[in-house]
Amino acid sequence: MADVAERAGVSASTVSRTLRGLSTVSPEVRSRVEQAARELNFAVSRQAASLVTGKTGVVAVLAPTLNSWFIGSALSTLGPELRAAGMDLLVYLTPEMSARADFFERLPARRNADALLVFSFDLTDEETARLDDLQMPVIYVSQHSDGCPSVYVDDVAGARRGTQHLLNLGHRRIAFVQTIGASGFSFSSNERLIGYQQALTGAGIPLDDELVVATVVSDKRRITEAVGELLSLREPPTAIFAEQDELAASVIWTLRKGRIDVPERISVLGFDDHPLAEWSDLSTIAQSPSDIGRAAGELARSLINEPDADPARHIVLPTRLIPRGSTVPLRGDGEETAGNGAG
Amino acid sequence: MADVAERAGVSASTVSRTLRGLSTVSPEVRSRVEQAARELNFAVSRQAASLVTGKTGVVAVLAPTLNSWFIGSALSTLGPELRAAGMDLLVYLTPEMSARADFFERLPARRNADALLVFSFDLTDEETARLDDLQMPVIYVSQHSDGCPSVYVDDVAGARRGTQHLLNLGHRRIAFVQTIGASGFSFSSNERLIGYQQALTGAGIPLDDELVVATVVSDKRRITEAVGELLSLREPPTAIFAEQDELAASVIWTLRKGRIDVPERISVLGFDDHPLAEWSDLSTIAQSPSDIGRAAGELARSLINEPDADPARHIVLPTRLIPRGSTVPLRGDGEETAGNGAG
DNA sequence: GTGAAAGCGCTAACAA
DNA sequence: TTGTTAGCGCTTTCAC
Numbered sequence: 255m256a257d258v259a260e261r262a263g264v265s266a267s268t269v270s271r272t273l274r275g276l277s278t279v280s281p282e283v284r285s286r287v288e289q290a291a292r293e294l295n296f297a298v299s300r301q302a303a304s305l306v307t308g309k310t311g312v313v314a315v316l317a318p319t320l321n322s323w324f325i326g327s328a329l330s331t332l333g334p335e336l337r338a339a340g341m342d343l344l345v346y347l348t349p350e351m352s353a354r355a356d357f358f359e360r361l362p363a364r365r366n367a368d369a370l371l372v373f374s375f376d377l378t379d380e381e382t383a384r385l386d387d388l389q390m391p392v393i394y395v396s397q398h399s400d401g402c403p404s405v406y407v408d409d410v411a412g413a414r415r416g417t418q419h420l421l422n423l424g425h426r427r428i429a430f431v432q433t434i435g436a437s438g439f440s441f442s443s444n445e446r447l448i449g450y451q452q453a454l455t456g457a458g459i460p461l462d463d464e465l466v467v468a469t470v471v472s473d474k475r476r477i478t479e480a481v482g483e484l485l486s487l488r489e490p491p492t493a494i495f496a497e498q499d500e501l502a503a504s505v506i507w508t509l510r511k512g513r514i515d516v517p518e519r520i521s522v523l524g525f526d527d528h529p530l531a532e533w534s535d536l537s538t539i540a541q542s543p544s545d546i547g548r549a550a551g552e553l554a555r556s557l558i559n560e561p562d563a564d565p566a567r568h569i570v571l572p573t574r575l576i577p578r579g580s581t582v583p584l585r586g587d588g589e590e591t592a593g594n595g596a597g
Numbered sequence: 598m599a600d601v602a603e604r605a606g607v608s609a610s611t612v613s614r615t616l617r618g619l620s621t622v623s624p625e626v627r628s629r630v631e632q633a634a635r636e637l638n639f640a641v642s643r644q645a646a647s648l649v650t651g652k653t654g655v656v657a658v659l660a661p662t663l664n665s666w667f668i669g670s671a672l673s674t675l676g677p678e679l680r681a682a683g684m685d686l687l688v689y690l691t692p693e694m695s696a697r698a699d700f701f702e703r704l705p706a707r708r709n710a711d712a713l714l715v716f717s718f719d720l721t722d723e724e725t726a727r728l729d730d731l732q733m734p735v736i737y738v739s740q741h742s743d744g745c746p747s748v749y750v751d752d753v754a755g756a757r758r759g760t761q762h763l764l765n766l767g768h769r770r771i772a773f774v775q776t777i778g779a780s781g782f783s784f785s786s787n788e789r790l791i792g793y794q795q796a797l798t799g800a801g802i803p804l805d806d807e808l809v810v811a812t813v814v815s816d817k818r819r820i821t822e823a824v825g826e827l828l829s830l831r832e833p834p835t836a837i838f839a840e841q842d843e844l845a846a847s848v849i850w851t852l853r854k855g856r857i858d859v860p861e862r863i864s865v866l867g868f869d870d871h872p873l874a875e876w877s878d879l880s881t882i883a884q885s886p887s888d889i890g891r892a893a894g895e896l897a898r899s900l901i902n903e904p905d906a907d908p909a910r911h912i913v914l915p916t917r918l919i920p921r922g923s924t925v926p927l928r929g930d931g932e933e934t935a936g937n938g939a940g
Numbered sequence: 941g942t943g944a945a946a947g948c949g950c951t952a953a954c955a956a
Numbered sequence: 957t958t959g960t961t962a963g964c965g966c967t968t969t970c971a972c
Contacts, residue, residue, distance in 0.1 A: 255949065265959045270951060280957060295730055297707040301647045302949035305964045310644060312687075320676070321669040330662045333690030342705065343688050344655075347676035362685065364640040387638055598965065608943045613967060623941060645965035649948045 255296070262290040273298055300342075313554050314344040314367035316357065318374065323528050325373055328395070328547035332371075335551035341368075358384045369554040371395055391557035391565070395550050398568070403557060405550045405569045412539040412573030413449025413495070414456075416523050419537070419575050420493045421457050424584035425521060428454065429465040429484050429491035431501060446497050446525060465491055471501050474508075481508045492520060492584050499524035499531045499538055506534065506580065521581040535579035545571055598639070605633040616641055643685075656897050657687040657710035659700065661717065666871050668716055671738070671890035675714075678894035684711075701727045712897040714738055734900035734908070738893050741911070746900060748893045748912045755882040755916030756792025756838070757799075759866050762880070762918050763836045764800050767927035768864065771797065772808040772827050772834035774844055789840050789868060808834055814844050817851075824851045835863060835927050842867035842874045842881055849877065849923065864924040878922035888914055 272287040348354035394404035467480040496502035502524030527540030615630040691697035737747035810823040839845035845867030870883030
């Protein structure tokens with residue numbers, strides 16, 4: 255920076271002011287400094303600047319993996335969003351338990367970021383406590399955390415809406431397939447189950463535990479088994495609501511393999527609007543990871559820059575039904591537009 | 598750090614030495630310092646340290662998006678790899694041209710990272726020149742760059758092997774479907790086409806331009822059209838080699854929609870071993886983004902820590918054939934094990 | 941094996 | 957509007 259100052263014939267302070275875009279620099283000096291900086295190919299060192307400002311200009315993200323549609327999409331929006339505000343995106347990945355333990359032990363983000371975004375974890379109380387030690391805003395994405403800022407979609411309402419869609423189509427025996435925890439990775443499953451139950455109850459349909467089965471998304475064998483359990487009920491479902499699109503796609507595949515036509519014999523509804531859903535012509539409840547990423551970025555920025563911002567602000571994003579070909583009226587006796595289809 | 602020093606009854610220098618694991622600290626003092634640091638929940642500030650060491654402890658990645666199987670998988674391995682070496686992963690995302698232009702204009706990574714990993718771009722010469730301005734190692738991933746370190750798979754050999762597989766199955770009319778540039782996003786397509794051509798030529802089969810069609814991966818209409826072109830040839834292909842699994846899956850879907858059985862009437866081969874491939878029972882040429890990420894991480898570390906390391910080291914990773922259900926012998930007259938199938 | 945002192949590159953407060 | 961000065965928190969000589 256001294257070089258630039260010398261070349262432009264000004265002091266280091268003036269260079270600093272110019273490069274930070276402060277208005278207290280005369281146009282003439284400004285252009286001289288800018289040119290000198292360009293010629294010298296100079297860029298301010300964040301490290302040095304942060305030493306005195308106390309801000310790192312970095313937002314950190316803690317995620318189990320980047321290999322996920324949701325996280326990938328959210329970060330792909332978040333990154334440019336932050337960049338536009340002059341901030342960088344730092345990623346901490348904890349695909350394994352050991353990496354995760356190490357993260358919480360050392361908290362490497364400490365002092366090296368201005369805020370931390372926590373993606374999709376089932377955190378233990380102990381881990382949450384550790385995050386409180388971090389002297390920075392911690393924002394939870396896709397999960398609630400009392401007293402902490404967070405961003406998530408209204409899973410309950412979404413699942414309620416999805417179930418209602420099936421009810422409107424005349425379905426009464428509606429199964430719910432939930433995912434079970436792939437090692438500490440939360441997918442808001444309970445909320446979705448609750449929404450499903452609320453809709454049924456609201457329609458005066460008693461809950462039937464036999465209609466709720468659980469499986470690991472990637473376990474085809476278990477999925478086959480779960481679908482088998484549903485089909486072998488005395489009164490099998492005419493519609494299946496899967497907690498995630500990927501699971502829904504597996505369910506459809508399993509059903510068709512068993513010569514059960516979808517949607518003719520069984521309607522299937524997913525959740526997420528994963529690219530797979532459009533591809534498979536799967537009706538689904540859409541959430542937008544992109545919007546979530548954007549909202550998380552804005553929240554982070556406001557928490558960093560406005561000390562008096564609400565420290566526990568929740569942003570709840572909506573979901574919306576996308577009817578496609580995998581859900582149809584039950585034997586033609588119901589229609590989405592026919593009210594709540596109770597008759 | 599002064600606090601820790603005071604609490605442990607030593608000087609700041611000693612705390613620094615202890616926390617960096619230097620051996621010139623007596624065991625007794627060491628344990629006292631470590632305990633003090635723990636009690637104070639102290640962590641060294643990278644910013645301050647890097648100011649004097651000149652190293653940031655950060656590896657930056659430039660990628661178009663995180664919403665990609667390849668990039669997501671590679672980074673999911675790279676991140677923990679770096680973390681284990683005490684380094685952080687910074688991500689620059691340029692989904693749009695404007696963000697990309699901005700990155701190359703400002704080069705925000707400059708002075709804020711120890712190395713830059715460039716993922717999957719078709720860079721212009723001008724952009725490459727800008728990266729040379731960056732006073733740090735720049736590593737190209739999934740692409741060659743003369744005189745620069747890089748990590749990639751041998752696409753030519755992989756495509757040759759894939760084509761040979763189809764030849765071995767008795768196919769002679771083998772089409773190649775290539776992808777055309779989704780805005781600056783390179784998928785090594787030319788190399789794969791070359792491998793395909795090499796294998797045909799090696800088997801004494803003349804190249805037929807009509808058997809090579811191009812399409813955008815996400816453009817279903819164009820894919821349908823391209824498949825139509827192939828099917829309407831006087832002598833249609835009996836096998837189709839798609840440059841990517843996602844494209845191969847689309848091709849299969851299109852063929853089946855047109856009542857053309859796969860693999861009975863036409864064999865289809867993909868490239869990548871995307872999760873979709875296993876799911877669709879698609880034969881493919883596998884590459885491992887995870888291995889690529891690991892190799893890139895190691896290369897970055899060696900370039901950062903060993904000033905006399907070969908500054909233009911190339912790491913070429915292998916591919917391997919994964920035969921699944923989408924490729925079968927031509928009318929039963931050939932087999933993979935029957936030599937090169939030339940007869 | 942340990943401490944004192946200098947200084948990394950920048951920004952902020954103050955003076956001019 | 958601009959320059960001067962004093963650190964930010966750490967590492968690194970260089971003494972001891």
